[in-house]
Amino acid sequence: MKTWFTVSIRYTKQNDEGFLQRVTESYLFDAASYTEAESRATEEFVEKIKGEVQIMKIAKAKLADVFNYHHSDVWYKVKVLFSTCDADTERPRKTTVDVLVNAEAIKDAIKRTEDAFENTLSSFQIVGAQLSPVVGIYPFENEE
Numbered sequence: 323m324k325t326w327f328t329v330s331i332r333y334t335k336q337n338d339e340g341f342l343q344r345v346t347e348s349y350l351f352d353a354a355s356y357t358e359a360e361s362r363a364t365e366e367f368v369e370k371i372k373g374e375v376q377i378m379k380i381a382k383a384k385l386a387d388v389f390n391y392h393h394s395d396v397w398y399k400v401k402v403l404f405s406t407c408d409a410d411t412e413r414p415r416k417t418t419v420d421v422l423v424n425a426e427a428i429k430d431a432i433k434r435t436e437d438a439f440e441n442t443l444s445s446f447q448i449v450g451a452q453l454s455p456v457v458g459i460y461p462f463e464n465e466e
Contacts, residue, residue, distance in 0.1 A: 326385050327350070327351050328349070328380070328456065330348050330379040330380075331363060331376070332375075346378055349460060351363055384420060385419075385422050389422070390461075395457070396453070398422070398431035399452055402435060402448055403418050404442075405447075406444045423438075428452075
């Protein structure tokens with residue numbers, strides 16, 4: 323299972339009007355530790371950005387999975403509720419997980435999440451979806 327870290331990065335970016343402005347954006351990095359996430363983020367952005375790059379915050383992302391369809395730069399956080407039966411007590415058990423999926427619209431994100439889980443043995447339902455602040459993801463190179 324991958325471990326994802328949300329890294330908030332502050333840097334100077336040219337806006338739509340052509341002016342330079344300082345922005346803070348969130349990116350998702352697949353890493354083994356906070357240190358590795360910081361190192362990968364710094365390495366990635368120092369190469370791309372001219373000027374100062376600041377790592378503002380690093381937090382472990384509580385995501386069950388990330389579904390990257392390479393069709394959109396807009397990311398949605400989708401909450402999925404799984405219903406199973408506990409083998410020992412035979413009582414119903416519910417588990418909620420969050421996944422990140424990119425899509426053009428929230429309906430597409432929900433559909434893609436349903437498609438991703440359609441072959442699971444547990445019954446599930448989508449209980450929420452919202453726009454994520456994540457701007458981009460950086461999985462390990464050999465896993466894209």
